[in-house]
Amino acid sequence: MNCIDFVKQHPDEKSCIQHFRRIKEEKGIVCARCGHTSHYWNKAHKSHDCKKCGYRTTLRSGTVMESSKLPYQYWLYTIYLMSMTKKGISAAEVQRQLGHKRYEPIWTMMHKIRAIMGLRDDKYEMDGVVELDNAFFKTHNDESSDEPTKRGRGSQEQSTVLVMAKVDPKPGRPRKHKKPSAFRYVKMIVIPNSSSSTMNDTLSTYAKPEVVIKSDGWRGFNKIKKVSAKHIKNIVPPKE
Ligand SMILES: [Zn+2]
Incomplete structure (x- = not known):
């Protein structure tokens, strides 16, 4: 679409809201509380309200715009x-x-x-054997508008990162004192929380169900078997 047509079709905030609303309705909305799929459009709250239980799904929720005030x-x-x-x-x-x-x-x-x-583009690039790990990073959280947030500007937040390392076995016999496997490709994804459902969702975005998972048996990976062929736990005893 050229820029003249684009600006013509989206001249203001209202038309942009309509654009995102249309995309969401075409995709279909499932109530997070009761699973119902029929919703009213709530103009005042810019949300889809469940016809059955009234649960409100905002236009931003579940999208890249979630938690943004822009x-x-x-x-x-x-x-x-x-x-x-x-x-x-x-x-x-x-x-x-x-x-x-x-x-x-x-x-x-x-x-x-x-x-x-x-x-x-990255979809399903993780295959074969994938090692999973989790990491925590301190991140600078400042995505809000010019309104000061409750925590104050530029507050520090901890982010959870899922680390996926595709294991590429080295050709030839594994030698003594040498690690038998080599990492070919590592992907790190910032995730909203460390629940097992988030881990499963994230993994299934990048890997087909045939993938074999190796992990240290961390609790967030408890249900990873659901989205993989095999889960090999290599539990490391806590250091004394
Ligand atoms: Zn509902």
Whole structure:
């Protein structure tokens, strides 16, 4: 779509909301509380409310925009700009185009969009034997609007990262004192929490059910067998 048509179709925040609403309705909404699939559009809250139990699914929930306070128009225009520019566009340039005061929220938004754009290409690249591990990182959390957050600006948050390492066996006989396997490819994904369902969802995004999993038996991987062919636990006893 050229930029004249794009701007014509999405001239304001309202039309961008309609755009995201249409995408969500085409995909179908499943109530997180009761599983019902029929919803009312709640204009005031920009949400889909379950016809059965009233549970509210906001337009942002389950999308890249979740927990962001940036306007829908920012998201749609940035996705457009990023997909139209072959060599990539800088966060500073997008910030200028949107006319936003601060750089950081724009950078964070683009980082998230890039992650989902990459995700499509990355699908199912993890196969064979994959070692799973979890890690925690302190991250700088500042994706909000110019309103100060409850925790204050730039608060530190802990992020959980799922580390997936594809194991590529070395050709030839394993030698003494040498590790029998070598890592060929490592992928790290920031995940919202360390529950076993999040682990399973994340793994199944990148690996087919035929994958063989190796892990240290951490509790988050308890149900990983559901989305894999085999789970080999190598439980390391705690150090004394
Ligand atoms: Zn419901």
